Amino acid sequence: xxxxxxxxxxxxxxxxxxxxxxxxxxxxxxxxxxxxxxxxxxxxxxxxxxxxxxxxxxxxxxxxxxxxxxxxxxxxxxxxxxxxxxxxxxxxxxxxxxxxxxxxxxxxxxxxxxxxxxxxxxxxxxxxxxxxxxxxxxxxxxxxxxxxxxxxxxxxxxxxxxxxxxxxxxxxxxxxxxxxxxxxxxxxxxxxxxxxxxxxxxxxxxxxxxxxxxxxxxxxxxxxxxxxxxxxxxxxxxxxxxxxxxxxxxxxxxxxxxxxxxxxxxxxxxxxxxxxxxxxxxxxxxxxxxxxxxxxxxxxxx
Numbered sequence: 001x002x003x004x005x006x007x008x009x010x011x012x013x014x015x016x017x018x019x020x021x022x023x024x025x026x027x028x029x030x031x032x033x034x035x036x037x038x039x040x041x042x043x044x045x046x047x048x049x050x051x052x053x054x055x056x057x058x059x060x061x062x063x064x065x066x067x068x069x070x071x072x073x074x075x076x077x078x079x080x081x082x083x084x085x086x087x088x089x090x091x092x093x094x095x096x097x098x099x100x101x102x103x104x105x106x107x108x109x110x111x112x113x114x115x116x117x118x119x120x121x122x123x124x125x126x127x128x129x130x131x132x133x134x135x136x137x138x139x140x141x142x143x144x145x146x147x148x149x150x151x152x153x154x155x156x157x158x159x160x161x162x163x164x165x166x167x168x169x170x171x172x173x174x175x176x177x178x179x180x181x182x183x184x185x186x187x188x189x190x191x192x193x194x195x196x197x198x199x200x201x202x203x204x205x206x207x208x209x210x211x212x213x214x215x216x217x218x219x220x221x222x223x224x225x226x227x228x229x230x231x232x233x234x235x236x237x238x239x240x241x242x243x244x245x246x247x248x249x250x251x252x253x254x255x256x257x258x259x260x261x262x263x264x265x266x267x268x269x270x271x272x273x274x275x276x277x278x279x280x281x282x283x284x285x286x287x288x289x290x291x292x293x294x295x296x297x298x299x300x301x302x
Contacts, residue, residue, distance in 0.1 A: 029259055029261060029302075030253065030255065030259075030261060030280075030300045030301055030302035031261075031300070031301050031302075032253060032261065032263045032282065032298050032299070032300050032301075033298060033299050033301065034265070034296055034297075034298050035281075035296075035297045035298060035299055036296065036297050037294055037295065037296045037297075038074060038078070038294075038295050038296070038297075039062075039294055039295065040060075040062035040070075040072050040074075040080060041080060042062075042064065043065065044064065044065040044292070045062040045063070045064055045065075046062060046063040046064075046291075046292045046293040046294075047060065047061075047062045047285070047293055047294055047295045048060050048061055048062070048274070048285045048293050048295060049074065049274060049275070049283040049284065049285060049295035049296075049297075050095075050096065050097045050098070050141075050230070050231075050274045050275055050283060051096075051097055051098040051099045051105075051142060051143065051231065051274070051275040051283065052099070052231075052275040052276065052277050052281055052282070052283040052297075053099045053100055053101050053103070053277060054101050054277050054278055054279065055076045055101065056076035056277070056281055056297070057073060057074065057075050057076050057099055057103060058073065058074045058099065058275070058283045058295070058297070059071065059072070059073055059096035059097060059098060059099035059105045059107070060072055060073075060074070060095075060096055060097075060283075060295060061094070061095040061096055061107070063293075066092075067092070068092040068093075069092065069093045069094065069095060070083035070084060070085060070094055071083070071084030071085075071094045071095050071096030071105070071107050072084060072096060073096065073099065073103065073105060074295075084096055084105075084107075084122065086107075086109035086118075086120050086127055086129075087127060088109065088111050088118070088129065089109040089110060089111070090110075090111050090112040090113065091109075091110035091111065091112045092110075093109060093110035093117075094107065094108075094109040094110075095107040095108055095109070097140060097141045097142070097143075098140070098141060098142040098143030098144075098149060098186075099143065100143050100144055100145045100147070101145050102123070102145065104121065104122065104123040104143065104147065105121070105122050105123075105143065106119065106120065106121045106122070106130075106140040106141070106142075106143045106149050107119070107120060107122075107140055108120065108138070108139040108140055108151075116135075116136070116137045116138075116155075117137035117138060117139055118130070118131055118137070118138055119131065119138040119139060119140035119151060120140065121140070121143075121147075121149070130149075130165075132153040132163065132170065133153075135155055136153045136154060136155050136158070137153060137154060137155060138151060138152075138153045139151045139152050139153070139182070141182070141183065141184045141185065142183070142184055142185040142186040142192075142193075142231065142232075143186070144186050144187060144188050144190070145188050146166075146167070146188065148164070148165060148166040148167065148186060148190060149164075149165050149186065150162070150163065150164045150165070150183035150184065150185065150186045150192055150194065151163060151165075151182070151183060152181070152182035152183065154180070159179060159180035160180040160181060160182055161173075161174075161180070161181060162175075162181035162182050162183040162194050162196070163183060164183055164186065164190070164192050164209070166190055173192065173194065173207075173209055173215075175196045175207055175215065175217055176217075177198055178196040178197070178198060179196070179197045179198055179199060180196065180197055181194060181195065181196035181197075181207075182194055182195060182196075183209075184228075184229065184230050184231065184240075185229065185230060185231040185232040185238070185275070186232070187232050187233055187234045187236075188234050189211050189234060190211040191208065191209065191210055191211055191232055191236065192208070192209040192232070193206065193207070193208055193209075193229040193230070193231065193232040193238050193240075194206070194207055194209070194229060195207065195227065195228040195229060195240075196217070202225070203225055203226070204225070204226040204227060204228060205217060205218035205219060205220055205227055206218065206219030206220070206227045206228065206229040206238075206240065207219060207229075208229070208232070208236075208238070208256065216256075216257075219238075219254070221242035221252055221260055221262070222260070223244060224242040224243060224244055225243060225244060225245055226241075226242060226243040227240065227242045227252075228240045228241050228242070229254070230272065230273065230274045230275065231273075231274060231275040231276050231283075232276070233276045233277055233278050233280075234278045235278065236255075236256050237253065237254070237255055237256075237276055237280070237300070238253070238254040238256065238276075239251070239252065239253050239254070239273035239274065239275065239276045239282055239284075240252055240254075240272070240273060240274075241271070241272035241273065242262075248269070248270055249270035249271055249272050249287070250262050250263070250264055250270075250271055251263040251264065251265075251271040251272055251273035251284055252273065253273060253276075253282070253300055255302070263284075263298075265284070265286035265296060267288075268286035268287055268288065269287045269288065269289055269291075270286065270287040271284065271285075271286045271287075272284060272285055272286075273298075276300070280299055280300040280301070280302070281297060281298075281299055282297065282298040282299070282300060283295070283296075283297060284296050284297075284298060
């Protein structure tokens with residue numbers, strides 16, 4: 001087992017230094033440990049794991065040497081599905097993003113005929129396409145056990161908007177002052193994590209939407225220009241990535257309301273934490289010096 005490198009810990013409450021030692025010990029921050037790494041089978045596949053369910057199954061995608069992107073599921077027994085290709089994918093682009101306990105997955109694909117991305121849900125071998133509306137690209141990201149999902153939609157003429165679909169009803173998520181936005185994770189409490197920009201994408205902030213619609217924003221890793229939450233579990237723990245002005249990706253874990261942990265995969269040129277389940281298993285990816293992505297599973301302990 002390889003120990004991940006924990007770079008920085010930020011406690012934003014500002015009072016930790018005056019706590020009694022016994023209480024401070026109870027509030028010791030979590031640690032993140034790499035459990036294993038994996039790549040989709042084949043030579044030169046750039047692999048990204050995204051959602052992770054309670055079983056430890058992971059949905060993701062890989063980019064092969066021919067620049068074709070395909071989705072996949074990595075089961076908890078370490079076996080892989082065949083490549084996932086949405087039947088209407090005519091552009092060599094199908095991604096897997098969210099996965100629930102029933103192994104239903106969601107994602108998106110590209111169709112050349114209308115020059116647009118479309119969402120899909122795959123259950124029992126059957127694809128169901130999902131679109132917000134004509135003339136708009138739709139991307140699906142997180143998915144919970146009840147089949148509710150989140151994503152973003154937009155077009156050349158319209159900046160991306162975040163949305164959540166719960167029990168078949170789609171609700172657009174509007175962050176006050178946003179330029180564009182996307183929702184990337186949803187847990188079984190219908191709490192949503194996502195990100196938004198306020199000035200044409202130069203600054204990106206995270207947000208958290210509670211099940212009653214209440215918003216917590218901005219969520220910013222201290223000093224970062226980009227903070228992008230990617231996943232949220234049933235405990236409200238969030239994972240994602242952040243960057244400073246150097247544009248290097250670093251992973252983060254956030255235990256609401258105030259504790260950030262920064263995580264870099266050892267030796268990587270970039271790291272992102274993409275999904276987390278209730279047991280604290282994390283799905284992530286790192287980039288090597290050749291620019292290839294590789295996936296890993298990590299465990300957060302607290």
